[in-house]
Amino acid sequence: MNSALINEIQRFSFDKTNVRGERVLLSSAYQEIIKRKVYPLGLEKLLGEFVAAIALLRDIIKIDGVLSIQAKGNGYLSALMAECDEKHNLRGIAQWDEAQEVPDIISLKEVLAGGYLVITITPRNGQRYQGIVEIVGESLSECLEQYFQQSEQLPSRVWLAANGAQCAGLFLQRLPAEQAQEGDEDAWARLTHLASTVKDEELLGLDTLELLHRLYHEEEVRLYDTNPMQFGCSCSRQRTLEAVISIGTDEVRQLLIEQGSIKVDCQFCAEKYEFTEADLVDLLGDQAQTH
Ligand SMILES: [Zn+2]
Numbered sequence: 001m002n003s004a005l006i007n008e009i010q011r012f013s014f015d016k017t018n019v020r021g022e023r024v025l026l027s028s029a030y031q032e033i034i035k036r037k038v039y040p041l042g043l044e045k046l047l048g049e050f051v052a053a054i055a056l057l058r059d060i061i062k063i064d065g066v067l068s069i070q071a072k073g074n075g076y077l078s079a080l081m082a083e084c085d086e087k088h089n090l091r092g093i094a095q096w097d098e099a100q101e102v103p104d105i106i107s108l109k110e111v112l113a114g115g116y117l118v119i120t121i122t123p124r125n126g127q128r129y130q131g132i133v134e135i136v137g138e139s140l141s142e143c144l145e146q147y148f149q150q151s152e153q154l155p156s157r158v159w160l161a162a163n164g165a166q167c168a169g170l171f172l173q174r175l176p177a178e179q180a181q182e183g184d185e186d187a188w189a190r191l192t193h194l195a196s197t198v199k200d201e202e203l204l205g206l207d208t209l210e211l212l213h214r215l216y217h218e219e220e221v222r223l224y225d226t227n228p229m230q231f232g233c234s235c236s237r238q239r240t241l242e243a244v245i246s247i248g249t250d251e252v253r254q255l256l257i258e259q260g261s262i263k264v265d266c267q268f269c270a271e272k273y274e275f276t277e278a279d280l281v282d283l284l285g286d287q288a289q290t291h
Pocket residue numbers: 233234235236266267268269270271
């Protein structure tokens with residue numbers, strides 16, 4: 001299949017081992033995210049890695065709800081986040097100091113200058129959970145490996161790539177020994193070594209069957225169903241209205257007096273929302289009518 005048309009994630013495992021994996025490849029789902037702004041190439045690539053990462057996380061941490069990964073730091077990058085819900089809708093955004101020259105290859109450590117990552121799990125029902133991940137090494141892959149080590153206590157390896165047209169990720173994890181089949185103790189070392197030979201061009205340019213064949217033609221790979229993924233924004237008129245209300249009644253009233261209405265553009269999807277006094281009358285009560 002033409003890899004430039006693929007937007008999906010696929011789970012796989014290796015027979016007679018305790019190693020499982022995931023592979024995600026995104027084309028238009030990623031392009032929809034980066035076309036919302038004019039990003040420098042370096043940021044298109046870094047945002048693509050975040051999008052591929054959240055897609056992988058989404059299939060590993062299976063919750064009914066929203067999962068997000070966000071970078072926080074003191075460098076010129078003021079915001080970087082990607083999000084995925086249970087329907088495999090993806091969205092993401094980056095904000096940076098536009099006066100700053102952004103290199104084509106960004107070191108996460110450098111750009112976040114002492115920052116960290118926040119992984120947030122927001123179930124539809126139940127408590128929100130946030131995990132903080134220190135920036136280790138230069139790349140997002142290394143940070144994620146650290147996260148899995150901390151949160152699941154399972155050895156995991158992650159490879160990510162993005163080029164402004166596609167983003168992709170490969171994930172391997174060694175499951176606890178009791179789930180292991182007998183007789184293949186070298187499997188983890190062998191399978192991760194083979195994966196580490198993967199080139200960015202292969203990760204981005206080959207469909208999952210071709211990629212796994214290229215890396216693992218001597219292994220027995222078992223493929224599970226694929227899940228399609230797409231760009232999708234969770235904003236709505238109601239949620240935007242709630243955000244407007246949260247700034248406070250005095251501020252809302254002031255904005256209405258100054259501007260006649262309150263206009264809000266969604267930063268993820270560019271949807272435009274406008275609220276007039278009539279929309280806000282419940283919040284403002286009778287006083288809204290009196291100016
Ligand atoms: Zn939106």
